Amino acid sequence: MEFHEMHEAIKDARQTINRADQFKNQMAGLFVGQLQASRIGDYTLCRLKRELRNYNMHTGLWKGA
Numbered sequence: 001m002e003f004h005e006m007h008e009a010i011k012d013a014r015q016t017i018n019r020a021d022q023f024k025n026q027m028a029g030l031f032v033g034q035l036q037a038s039r040i041g042d043y044t045l046c047r048l049k050r051e052l053r054n055y056n057m058h059t060g061l062w063k064g065a
Contacts, residue, residue: 001009031038035045054063 055061056063
């Protein structure tokens with residue numbers, strides 16, 4: 001693999017990650033106000049709650065970041 005090909009592969013990977021982040025943000029917006037009424041499994045809800053424990057909504061920062 002030449003340098004140019006490697007550079008393009010890295011650029012494509014970054015674009016893919018950015019698009020996935022945008023998609024995740026749009027999907028998360030759909031959950032607001034809908035979690036209680038939806039049929040999301042207990043296991044998934046527990047994992048979300050556990051992860052959100054590390055987020056400080058007052059500062060907008062994640063603990064340890």
